[in-house]
Amino acid sequence: MADLIARPATHGLLPIEIGSVVLEDAQPEAITWIAPYNRKKSAVTRTLGGFPGPGQVVEVKAGRALSVGPGQALILGAPAACDDAAVVDQSDGWTVVALDGAAARDVLARLTPLDLRDSALSENATARTLLGHMTASITRTGPYRYELMVFRSMTQTLIHELTRAMKHVAARARLSGPG
Amino acid sequence: MRLTCPHCGERDLREFAYKGDALALSRPEANAELQAWHEYLHIRDNPAGPTRELWYHTPCGSWMVAERDTATHAVHRTMTPAEATK
Structure with a gap:
């Protein structure tokens, strides 16, 4: 059988660097949606090596698990399996990009109603929220780094919205800079 | 808000x-009077003051009941529908 080459939806579109911010691909090997069956949460937690509470990211055997809703998590990393939970492979359903740089928070602040201050979104915290008109998942993976997930079909809209905001933030920085 | x-x-x-x-959470019994079903489906107050409303958090898919005041815009309390109907 032909050996097909998997390409992320961002192929040929990223990375983009504007001002102090870089937008780059961060697609994991696999994305697995996990929802423990009734009264099976502790069994699932044992099998996976952890299960995130609201707003949490936890390291699990297969990779990182993000909380995405009541009783639901997405595992980013290797494919995950579990007999005590509903498990759906969503690897091809999402686009994951990373926004990195000193002004990354200023860029996001133009697009999301989420409170991005350290007190509300600390490092290693995650939130389901809006980005422009899209529902998205925002995870802070470093002091100046955020991972953003939207449905794969919205990849170009995501890049368009972020690029616009990055340009505007860079223009602001030039205006208020020295001279 | x-x-x-x-x-x-x-x-x-x-x-x-x-x-x-x-x-909408207080559904009448299946064999209830026509009047009860009519009121459940169509009759709503329009209060200037405390209300109990259903809201939906689109990004995470959670339903909730919010107790708020339409006169002051204060949101007093929110809870899951399970808590609200206990």
């Missing part, structure tokens, strides 16, 4: 959708 999602915590109004009076 900010609302507290039972799962995610306090969030901006833009993330939520209004789904009507929380009366």
Whole structure:
């Protein structure tokens, strides 16, 4: 059988660097949606090596698990399996990009109603929220780094919205800079 | 206006959708009078003051009941429908 080459939806579109911010691909090997069956949460937690509470990211055997809703998590990393939970492979359903740089928070602040201050979104915290008109998942993976997930079909809209905001933030920085 | 999602915590109004009076949780019995069904489906108050409403947090998919005041815009309390119908 032909050996097909998997390409992320961002192929040929990223990375983009504007001002102090870089937008780059961060697609994991696999994305697995996990929802423990009734009264099976502790069994699932044992099998996976952890299960995130609201707003949490936890390291699990297969990779990182993000909380995405009541009783639901997405595992980013290797494919995950579990007999005590509903498990759906969503690897091809999402686009994951990373926004990195000193002004990354200023860029996001133009697009999301989420409170991005350290007190509300600390490092290693995650939130389901809006980005422009899209529902998205925002995870802070470093002091100046955020991972953003939207449905794969919205990849170009995501890049368009972020690029616009990055340009505007860079223009602001030039205006208020020295001279 | 900010609302507290039972799962995610306090969030901006833009993330939520209004789904009507929380009366919708008090469904009549299947064999109830026609009048009871009529009131359940169609009759709503329009109070200037305390209300109980259903809201939906679109990004995470949580339903909730919000107790708020339409005269002052204060949001007093939010809870899951399970808590609200206990």
